[in-house]
Amino acid sequence: MALLQIAEPGQSAAPHQHKLAVGIDLGTTHSLVASVRSTVAEVLPDESGRGLLPSVVHYAASGEIDVGWEARSKAAQDPRNTIVSVKRFMGRGINDIKDIRNLPYQFIDTPGMVKLNTVAGQLSPVEVSAEILKKLRSRAEQSLGGDLAGAVITVPAYFDDAQRQATKDAARLAGLSVLRLLNEPTAAAIAYGLDNASERIYCVYDLGGGTFDFSILRLTRGVFEVLATSGDSALGGDDFDYAIYHWVIDTLKLKALTAEDTRQLLTEARHAKERLTDMVATEICCKLSQGVDIQLILGREVFIELTKDLLNKTFSPVRRALRDAGLQVEDVQGVVLVGGATRMPYLQRSVADFFFREPLTNLDPDKVVAIGAAIQANALVGNRSDSDLLLLDVIPLSLGVETMGGLSEKIIPRNSTIPSAMAQDFTTFKDGQTAMSFHVVQGERELVSECRSLAQFELRGIPPMVAGAARIRVTFQVDADGLLSVTAREQTSGIEANIVVKPSYGLSDTEIAGMLTSGIANAEYDKRMRALREAQVEARRLLDATEIAMMEDGHELLSKSEWDAIWSSIYDLAETLLMGDANSLEALRSATDGLNAVTTEFASRRMDATIQKALSGQQIENIAI
């Protein structure tokens, strides 16, 4: 029992203490943070009571960084150093960014991901996103009153590997421990508490400012599966504002407007759209430069006429997703609306007409994703011991390798449930060939040139054989966050060569470490302290988990000598942990590795026992039925 006291030296969280966890909706235009407080998930507001944080970061020459409302107010006067909608650049190369000429930024074409040249130097989109996350993190820590144990961050369901990796890197940079990247539609479904006992099919219709996403989910006894996703990345609520804007210009036959006038009229158009949610007609009033006075009445009917093509465009992806999932409209038992634009009454009516049922609208469509993420974070961190909530997500795009002729051989097809590990065998092309190069791509097209390139790597040391005799097994492993690692292994000869690649769009650990420490004088020391803290957290976690496991199953699953060996390693690690100074990093790591090694077999036996229990439970229940 003394061992338990050693393993929990004050700082370490007691197993049943409530841990602080948050859900973060890192959006294109706005971001939010939410948390479960006394069983209710709620969005955490800033000091002024505002829940939404504009996803805008301003860099000043003085070195000062503003995030949110303050930053947004600087967009007009200092566009180059005010980064708006950075989410669109995450994990993207310079050729991926649409309308790059119309954006006020100086892009730098760096390998993997673009950078932005600002007064604060060259910045990666990951660093910019990290500023938004830092702001939300400190908001959360202030209002919850403590350090965060972990965060769930939402990403669009269609985000590819590079974009997910970039998001996770940004979170790390912001000092957040990422429990899981969660697809936005899945978060919305969780917010509505759709983890019902009976089997149901739900759709999530998400019309954001600049994008439309549609997803179909199946929920069965607490299991969420994403059956299909689709969308239109160039269609959003802003297009409805543009429709009003163009109508004003056409009606009044206005000449080319200045940038300032355009902005003003667009803002007024957005307000008019919002007013039409509650009113049948509204007045558009604004004063432009050069004394042009605008005063027009816009009726709801005219607005509908102007925008019904836009709205109809959303139903193409809806139909495509239904077909992908092999479903009819009648199979859908609920439709969740997400995004501010879904407040439009005629949109809600159109959705109701399409699905023959009223959509769910009782939660705030701007907050629903963050709330769902908070609920999931609370479960993942272990606050809900009764938790029967399980998410099964899919990868949005197929993963493959390049084969002869520049074609993509799909190894994991899109919409495969994750995590997933799939393998494909390849062979040599020439006699005596000793090396093979692999090009990993993501996308649906046949031609590699039309897919996204994720990584290139070589496998060397293949024993010389005649062409076609070697067998190289390439295994793709996608984890629960949707992130990929690839392994290639030559198998015929018994000689093995392994290689694991990280997508080239992700930042290397060295780059992350560099960003973490940049600007700090004692960078080397700081890096070491951070590494030590991370090692301490992992060591404590391992001690807690091992001790609980020993109490629960140790006597049943271990022999006397195995039991003794594990306790002895627990002692070693607990002792090393108590030393606590920076010099013990290596010792801490080696003691952690030691305990990990000695408990590997125990951990697999425990999982095996869990499987056996789950299977026998099923048989009993089948008999009961």
Added chain:
Amino acid sequence: MSSLIGTNYFEMFGLAPKFTIDLTSLDYSYRRLQTEMHPDRYAAGTEMEKRLALQLSSNLNDGYRALKHPSSRAQYLINLAGKKEAGNAVSSAFLMAQMEWREAIEEARASKNMQALDALSRRLRHTISAQEKLLAVVLDEQSDFDLAAQRVNEFRFYEKLQIEIDTALDALEN
């Protein structure tokens, strides 16, 4: 480690290694095991637990995918029986049918006839379900894995046709 996964996917889900399986039972075992093994269960766990959960949960997903669909389930049984893939072997009757299907689809697509495509899609669904019954007989009653390998090839062709029709319908609708 092999005891964790079972020696094959059927064992993993507690099913007899047959083509005809109770899909409800497969669904149930899969969900039950996934609820226990998913990495989410170990999000706050140790690195070792996370790695094991990733591996087991991946296995469950891959096994479920292999057994859920008739063509992959049949192929998996054929592999278990130690047969290699049958190349492109098909019957001559099938070759005739194949040409007729292609012509009918091409004609409907060229004339942008959605009703014809819908009708073809319905007919194809019947064909697929008949082929599935044939596979059950060949695999479960006759245990003729060579013939089964040929039937799987044919079955896959019909599945591809289904996708072609869907794509054509998609294109017409937009």
